[in-house]
Amino acid sequence: MKSIKGIFRGNTGLKLKKGNSMNNTSFKENMTGYMFLLPSLIVLGLFLFIPAIMSLYYSLTDYYMLTPNLTKFIGLDNFKSLLSDVQFRKSIVNVFQFVIFIMPIQVGTALGLALLVNKSRRGTLFYKVAYFSPVVMSLVVVSVLWLYLLNPSSGLLNEVLQTFGIPAQPFLSSPNQAMYVIIFVSAWQGAGYQMLIFLAGLQNIPEEVYEASTIDGANKWQQLINITLPMLKPTSLLILTTTLIDAFKLVIQPMVMTQGGPLNSTLTPVYYIFRTGFTDRQIGFASALTVMYGGMIIIFTIIQRKFVGEDTND
Amino acid sequence: MNQRGKSILLMSTALLLGACGNGGEDNASKSDEVSVWVQYSEESAEGQVMAESVKEFNETNDLGVTAVVEYIPRSGSGGGYEDKINAALTTNSLPDVITLDGPNTAAYANSKTIQPLDDYVKVSEDFLPSIIEQGTYNDELYSIGYSESGVGFFYNKPMLEEAGIELDSLPTVDDPWTWDEFNTLLETLNTYYDKPVLNMGFDDQSEWLLYAFSPFVWSAGGDITNEDGTEAVGYFDSEESVEAFDFIQNLVEKGYSTITPVDKGFHTGEYPLYMSGSWTVQELDNEYKDIDYGIMPYPVSPDTNELVSPTGSWAYGMTSSTEKPEEAGALIEFLTSEQELYDMSMGNAVLPARQSVADRMLKEVGEPMQVLIEQNSKTGKARPTLINYPQVSRSFQEAVTESTYFEQNQDIKALLESKAEEIQNNLK
Numbered sequence: 001m002k003s004i005k006g007i008f009r010g011n012t013g014l015k016l017k018k019g020n021s022m023n024n025t026s027f028k029e030n031m032t033g034y035m036f037l038l039p040s041l042i043v044l045g046l047f048l049f050i051p052a053i054m055s056l057y058y059s060l061t062d063y064y065m066l067t068p069n070l071t072k073f074i075g076l077d078n079f080k081s082l083l084s085d086v087q088f089r090k091s092i093v094n095v096f097q098f099v100i101f102i103m104p105i106q107v108g109t110a111l112g113l114a115l116l117v118n119k120s121r122r123g124t125l126f127y128k129v130a131y132f133s134p135v136v137m138s139l140v141v142v143s144v145l146w147l148y149l150l151n152p153s154s155g156l157l158n159e160v161l162q163t164f165g166i167p168a169q170p171f172l173s174s175p176n177q178a179m180y181v182i183i184f185v186s187a188w189q190g191a192g193y194q195m196l197i198f199l200a201g202l203q204n205i206p207e208e209v210y211e212a213s214t215i216d217g218a219n220k221w222q223q224l225i226n227i228t229l230p231m232l233k234p235t236s237l238l239i240l241t242t243t244l245i246d247a248f249k250l251v252i253q254p255m256v257m258t259q260g261g262p263l264n265s266t267l268t269p270v271y272y273i274f275r276t277g278f279t280d281r282q283i284g285f286a287s288a289l290t291v292m293y294g295g296m297i298i299i300f301t302i303i304q305r306k307f308v309g310e311d312t313n314d
Numbered sequence: 315m316n317q318r319g320k321s322i323l324l325m326s327t328a329l330l331l332g333a334c335g336n337g338g339e340d341n342a343s344k345s346d347e348v349s350v351w352v353q354y355s356e357e358s359a360e361g362q363v364m365a366e367s368v369k370e371f372n373e374t375n376d377l378g379v380t381a382v383v384e385y386i387p388r389s390g391s392g393g394g395y396e397d398k399i400n401a402a403l404t405t406n407s408l409p410d411v412i413t414l415d416g417p418n419t420a421a422y423a424n425s426k427t428i429q430p431l432d433d434y435v436k437v438s439e440d441f442l443p444s445i446i447e448q449g450t451y452n453d454e455l456y457s458i459g460y461s462e463s464g465v466g467f468f469y470n471k472p473m474l475e476e477a478g479i480e481l482d483s484l485p486t487v488d489d490p491w492t493w494d495e496f497n498t499l500l501e502t503l504n505t506y507y508d509k510p511v512l513n514m515g516f517d518d519q520s521e522w523l524l525y526a527f528s529p530f531v532w533s534a535g536g537d538i539t540n541e542d543g544t545e546a547v548g549y550f551d552s553e554e555s556v557e558a559f560d561f562i563q564n565l566v567e568k569g570y571s572t573i574t575p576v577d578k579g580f581h582t583g584e585y586p587l588y589m590s591g592s593w594t595v596q597e598l599d600n601e602y603k604d605i606d607y608g609i610m611p612y613p614v615s616p617d618t619n620e621l622v623s624p625t626g627s628w629a630y631g632m633t634s635s636t637e638k639p640e641e642a643g644a645l646i647e648f649l650t651s652e653q654e655l656y657d658m659s660m661g662n663a664v665l666p667a668r669q670s671v672a673d674r675m676l677k678e679v680g681e682p683m684q685v686l687i688e689q690n691s692k693t694g695k696a697r698p699t700l701i702n703y704p705q706v707s708r709s710f711q712e713a714v715t716e717s718t719y720f721e722q723n724q725d726i727k728a729l730l731e732s733k734a735e736e737i738q739n740n741l742k
Contacts, residue, residue, distance in 0.1 A: 066425035068404045152574035173517065173574045175719070259519045263716060278397075279704045281421070 052294075058287035065281035078288035088289060090264050091272045092296075097179055098186075098268070099247045106187040107236075107243055110194030115228075117195070118202045128199075132192040139189065143256035146185045147172070172258050175265040182253045182266055190246070194239050201235030202228070237308055244304055248297045269293045348381045348641045349409035353395040353628060355387040363661040371648045379641045384409065403427060410636040411645055416448040416459055416626045417521075417707070420543075420699040423451040428631035430454040434643025435632075440652070440668045444625035447696035457629035458650050460658055462665035464690040465526050465591045465624050466609040467512075468598075468682070473586035477506035487611045487688045490621045493561050496613035500570040503586055510572035512565065512587040513579050516718050523711040524697065525624050526589060530558040532622040532695055534615040538710060539741060543700050546737035550713075551730040557615065559717050559726045567720040581605060592686050596663040599680070609682040611689045625694035627667065665690050705740040709733045 059078055063071045082088055113131050117124050134142060149156045150171040158168040172178045205228065213223055251270040254260055260267035260275075273293065277286030350368070354360045368381045388395035402408045414422055422428045431437070432455055437446075442462060449457035471481060479502065485491040491499075503511040515522055528538065536555030539546045549555070565571040580588035581602040588594070598605055614621050630646045632639060648654065652670050659666040659675060665687055666672045672691045676684055700706050713733040716723050723729050 064425070065400050066403060066421055066427055148577075151577065153572070153579075154576040170574060261519045261715060263712075263719065263722075280702070281400075281704070 055287040055290050058284055059291045060288075061284045063284035063287070065277075065283050071284070074284070078285050079292065082285070082288055082292060087264065087267065087272060088269065091267045091269045092293075094179060094264075094266060095248060095250060095268045098183055098250055099244065101180070101183045102187055102247050103240070103243060105183065106191050107194060107239060109187060109191040110239070111198055111232075113191060113195040114198035114202055115224075118199060131195055134189045135192040137189075139252040140256055142185070142189050143253050146181075147257055150181060173262055175261075175263045178258050178262060178266045182250075182257065185257075186247075186250070186253055190243075194243065197239055198232065198235060201232050205231045237305075240308055241301060241304065245297060245301060248293075248300070346379050348379050348411065348638055348645050350381055350383045350411040350413075350645065351395075351398070351409050352383060352385055352413045353388040354385065356385045358387075359662045360658065361385055363658050367649060367654050367657065371645060375644060375648065377641050377644055379638070379644070381645050399427075406635060408633040408635050410633060410638055410642040412631055412633060413460075413628050414457060414631050416457070416629055417697050417699070417703045419449055419457045419629070419631070420451045420701045420703060422631060423454075423456040424701045426634045428456050429634045429636075429639070430456055431458065431632060431643065431646065434639050435647045435650075438668070440670050441650075442625075442667055442669060442672075442691055442694060444690070444694035444696045445627075445629075445667045448626060448699070449629055451699050457631040458646060459627040459629040459667050460650055460655060461627045461662065462625055462667050462690050462694065463591055463593075463627050464665050464686045464694065465529075465589060466611055466682075466686050466689060467613075468580060468588040468590055468594060468607050468609055470580065470583065470586045471606045471608060473507075473583065474503070477503050477586070479503075481608070484608070484610050485613070487621065487685065487692055490611050490619075491613045492616040492619065493613050494616055497564070497568075497570070500565070500568070500587075504568070504570050507586070510569060510575070511585055512571040512589065513575040513585045514565065514571045514589045515575070516566070516571065516573040516715070517575060519711060519715060521707060521711075523714040524707045525626060526591075527562060527714050528697065528710065529612055529622040529624050529695065530561060530615075531555050533612070533618060533620050534558040534561075535618050535620075538698055538706065539700070539737065543698060544741055546706075546734045546741060547731075548734075550710075550734035550737055551727065554615075554617075555730055556726050557617070559713065559730060561615075562714060563717040563720050563723070563726060566718045573715075573718050580607075592663065592665055592683065595680075595683055595686070607682065609685040611685060611693075621689070621693040622695050623689045623693045625690060625696055627664070700741065702740040702742070706737050709736045709740070 058071075060073060060075060061071045062074045062077075113127075117127050117131070152158060152168060152170050152173055155171075157171070162168060170177060171181050209227055209231070210223060213227055218226065249270055250268045251274065254266040254268055254271055255274075258266045260271055269289070270293075273286050273289045276282050276289060352361070352364060354364075356362075356365060364383060364385075368383050372380050386395045386398050399408070399412060399414075408427070412428070414428070419428075423430075431449075435455075435458070437455060437458070441458070444462065445459040446455065448459055449455050469484070474481065479499065485495075500511060515526065531537065531550075531554070534554040534557045536552050536558055537549045540549055566573060576582075576584045579585040580590075580594075581598065583605070595609075598607060612621055612623050630649060632642045632646060636642050650667070652668060655666060655668050656671045656674060658664070659671060660678070663683075666675055669691060672687050676687055679687070697703075698706070710733070713730060716729055717726060
């Protein structure tokens with residue numbers, strides 16, 4: 001959205017410079033601008049705006065997947081029943097648990113890794129590739145691999161724990177541990193991506209600033225706190241926002257690893273929406289869940305920007 | 315407009331058209347064609363048999379029609395194929411004949427996706443009762459299963475003998491064990507091997523848990539709903555159902571079975587016992603040839619002594635939108651004829667859907683498969699035909715899973731009461 005607005009703004013700027021008269025050149029240039037916009041508008045429209053508007057509409061109907069022709073408008077009934085939906089509430093609690101833990105863990109790990117591989121030493125490339133490789137693997141593959149490692153009776157992880165005298169853990173089959181395991185796996189899988197963005201941010205910090213601080217007698221730690229972190233703030237904001245939105249969309253890991261179990265301890269809203277819509281065929285109700293949950297994510301993103309992003313408008 | 319503008323416009327138009335291109339697809343076939351959608355690939359064992367069958371139908375039928383099969387492989391849980399059916403429903407482009415998973419019969423029939431078969435298909439008495447039960451909704455037959463499935467208790471012969479069990483003493487379909495006798499066997503094995511001895515697939519939190527565990531409830535005299543499928547309270551939380559879940563919980567609580575089984579544990583000699591279906595026979599015979607095994611039937615409730623075993627399969631249905639019901643009916647009748655079902659069951663190593671095929675196969679298959687076929691035709695029971703089957707099944711699955719977390723769920727009665735209520739809310 002933001003980028004589109006930006007382009008429009010650029011366009012008006014152009015018009016003002018040329019004066020207000022709608023002469024031939026400015027019309028042509030405007031048209032060219034709109035033409036550039038058209039492909040993305042079409043794609044966004046087809047796959048984002050239209051579906052969003054449709055789910056808004058479906059959320060007010062009793063659309064049952066097998067009887068699309070009998071769909072009736074039922075007003076806010078879906079929203080009334082979702083307010084008392086225990087499973088939806090449970091899934092919201094679960095995803096918050098996920099978000100609260102994954103944000104510091106994943107972003108912290110990414111920053112740490114970026115700082116480690118930033119300095120060009122021997123073998124840095126190897127580490128960069130190693131840290132980044134989980135990102136390019138499909139989430140489904142990663143989840144299945146971890147399923148094997150985490151198998152309570154025959155998995156590698158328990159074997160290792162036991163050689164150190166730690167009793168075997170139930171991991172994904174325990175309602176108390178399953179979500180933390182998913183948090184760990186997700187952070188492991190995702191951190192490489194944020195590492196790369198942090199790395200780009202780090203390399204944008206001019207070397208002179210560090211040199212100046214060294215002359216002033218700053219040690220490495222003081223440089224990190226007073227130079228690196230503040231100068232990474234715009235990058236951090238981007239990372240925090242995208243990680244937050246991604247975290248709220250958690251679905252593949254529980255779908256593959258636990259099917260939302262045990263005892264619904266890893267049921268997430270997106271998984272619940274998928275299940276309601278496509279397994280239970282209640283498209284109307286699933287749309288209402290989507291609208292509700294989408295609204296919640298938007299609100300949280302705005303709140304987060306208010307907190308983290310206030311002084312980064314430079 | 316300059317050259318660049320034009321090319322961008324062209325590109326966008328192409329994109330737009332490309333994106334919409336699929337919407338216009340029309341499945342309404344030509345006048346002498348009957349279209350069929352199936353949920354497996356052409357290369358699969360089922361697909362090869364199907365291709366042969368359809369070829370034969372096209373050559374021999376006297377209606378002058380040609381059947382055209384479209385193979386739409388499904389993902390593990392039925393994904394891809396059912397998505398296609400759902401999409402076709404919104405665009406009104408279903409074929410004449412579809413395959414459907416048995417438990418979907420009620421939902422498809424109620425939504426008039428498929429129509430009753432009685433007027434177009436002569437339904438033979440030869441079909442197993444479970445096949446008819448599975449395909450019947452509101453007293454009319456909507457779908458015909460083309461194979462059956464069943465579950466038994468695989469046992470590793472040397473491992474049982476080593477623990478001092480006489481193989482001759484093991485139960486048969488005509489003389490099954492009660493839960494108590496079964497528990498005695500488990501106790502002996504558990505003491506001898508000092509670890510869980512039975513893999514029941516508790517880690518498979520899916521349809522398996524209703525499919526394989528509901529027979530315990532039925533054997534005890536309990537049920538999921540009443541016969542009309544309108545009430546669950548008073549049925550799923552009845553004394554009898556509670557007994558069955560007590561039995562299930564006890565298996566985990568005593569350490570006989572485990573909720574975290576080793577993958578392929580039976581295949582590799584980790585567990586002497588394995589509750590699984592006919593597909594495992596195929597797996598063992600092809601890939602784990604050194605496992606010497608047999609199959610015993612389900613244990614029964616000591617109160618009723620009634621052996622009940624799970625059934626269910628994919629089935630053929632005729633869409634309501636078909637313009638050629640006569641021809642579509644003829645095709646379904648042909649595909650479910652004795653010879654075709656024999657080919658399908660033998661080719662795919664699955665259980666037969668007709669008694670005559672069962673009798674024929676009994677002479678040709680190994681002993682383990684014989685037990686499953688016999689158990690199936692004598693004791694098989696279909697899963698309930700309910701419109702909101704997915705939701706009901708999930709409540710049942712959760713009941714099984716929760717009962718295996720025995721420390722948190724000692725009160726089975728309370729657990730089943732809450733699940734019965736959940737199920738009740740999904741019946742209409």
